[in-house]
Amino acid sequence: MASTIKVKAKVSGGVADVKSLMLHPMETGARVDAETEAVVPMHFITQLTFTNNDKVVMVANFSTAVSRDPYFSFKFSNASVGDTLKVAWVDNNGGTDEIESVLE
Template identity: 50%
Template sequence: MAATIKIRAKAKGGVTTVKALMNHPMETGLRKDKKTGNKIPAHFIQEVVAEHNGKVVMTAYWGTAISKNPYISFKFAGGNKGDKIKISWVDNQGQSDSREATIK
């Protein structure tokens, strides 16, 4: 799968702010296909894990009510320019992706 995560991480005053955008349909399972009338099966990210230099700084569990192409932002103490931030997600159909970025 192509890279589905965009990460921006910025360190300022001892706090690192991380913003991430993921490409994902986030289907609720309630929507109907207009042509066929069949329900579109649920397809959504269940878990997002963010790591800073290998240490987990945030875990998110998501339901279907997170918007399509999800956005997430969080802050943690510490983190320097050049450190690595890794974000991974797993969805309910077993697909997954992860991406690493550098703190600016």
């Protein structure tokens, strides 16, 4: 299956600028399915973690109030071109995905 995560990280002056996009429904538990008229259960990413060369550089905790297909960007220092950045998420149903990317 194709990854649910897209990430792009560019280094400039030792600082990595990370932009990421996850494919996830981020269901609030309040939405009613138009066809079945049933309430769609909560389903959302709870935690997004970025690890650069085995060092955790960001832990973002989300609620259902983060938009569908979450976008998240941030910066960290002490970065070098060629570092391996791992992006991983977990959701409230125990779903997970992760991807590794190389800093440009």
